[in-house]
Amino acid sequence: MGMNNIFKGLGVALITPFCADGSIDFDALAGLVDYQIDGGTDFLCVLGSTAETPCLSLDERIAVKDAVVDTARGRVPVLLGMGGNDTMALCREIGKFDFSGVNGILSVVPYYNKPSQQGMYEHFGRVAEAAGDLPVVLYNVPGRTGVNMQAATTLRLARDYDNIVAVKEASGSIAQIEMIADNAPEGFGVLSGDDSLTCELLAHGACGVISVVGNAIPHTFAGMVRDSLEGDAVKAAETNDKLQELYRLVFAEGNPAGIKALLAAKGMCDNVLRLPLTPVSQPTADGLWQFATIS
Secondary structure, eight states, X not given: OOOOOOOOEEEEEOOOOBOTTSSBOHHHHHHHHHHHHHTTOOEEEESSGGGTGGGSOHHHHHHHHHHHHHHHTTSSOEEEEOOOSOHHHHHHHHHHOOOTTOOEEEEEXXXXXXXXXXXXXXXXXXXXXXXXTSOEEEEEOHHHHSSOOOHHHHHHHHHHOTTEEEEEEOSOOHHHHHHHHHHOOTTOEEEEOOGXXXXXXXXXXXXXXXXXXXXXXXXXXXXXXXXXXXXOHHHHHHHHHXXXXXXXXXXXXXXXXXHHHHHHHTTSSOXXXXXXXXXXXXXXXXXXXXXXXXX
């Protein structure tokens, strides 16, 4: 019997706020963490793609993790991004990393190398072994990695490794996600990786979401997720319909450029990204302003 997945409901993929000079804004980060928890977010996902992690040094990643853990104070679980496309290097890093205050790791399908299904299986097997007693959430995002982890591979990993507890699915394939949810071992969770598909995926057996828009509207998005999980599909659909334009604008020019523009409109951080990412265009920013009053 594997570990049970504790990452359920609304998880938010936190941005990394930067000051005007490009350094990390730890005051804004602490404010964002409190805003999430006060807004009903169920768990925090730190150092994912929304955090601009590829543009953070190891020291910065450790500092961000420590800041989130210190601010969260155990009020919600913390899921930490630990991915890479060099299996051995990633496993060495996991072996040396201080996971104090961390409840699990989120590990993305290796990017750029485009491994086979067997390569993905062996990669995540090594990651699971390196993680030891720490739960592992797989992350399938073909749009960023260039390759799709098929349902059969995810299910094989779920059955073969006790500490692989969930998958964040951003393949956009309802059929694939449904196949995982229907055939997963007991205790294994499926998390939506697409804000706009969350309602639909929850109806197909997903247990939650790791959200981008939740950074700005945790109260509203947590309510929608809760309504859906509790069976009030009509109320959840009403909220989801109202958010369609927000989803479109937030992702129109890439992530996290859109969500940072919205958070800046709310006064929660500066609209600063690290190259190669740049702020959204003025028309997109203007469109996002209309959502600045939603919590």
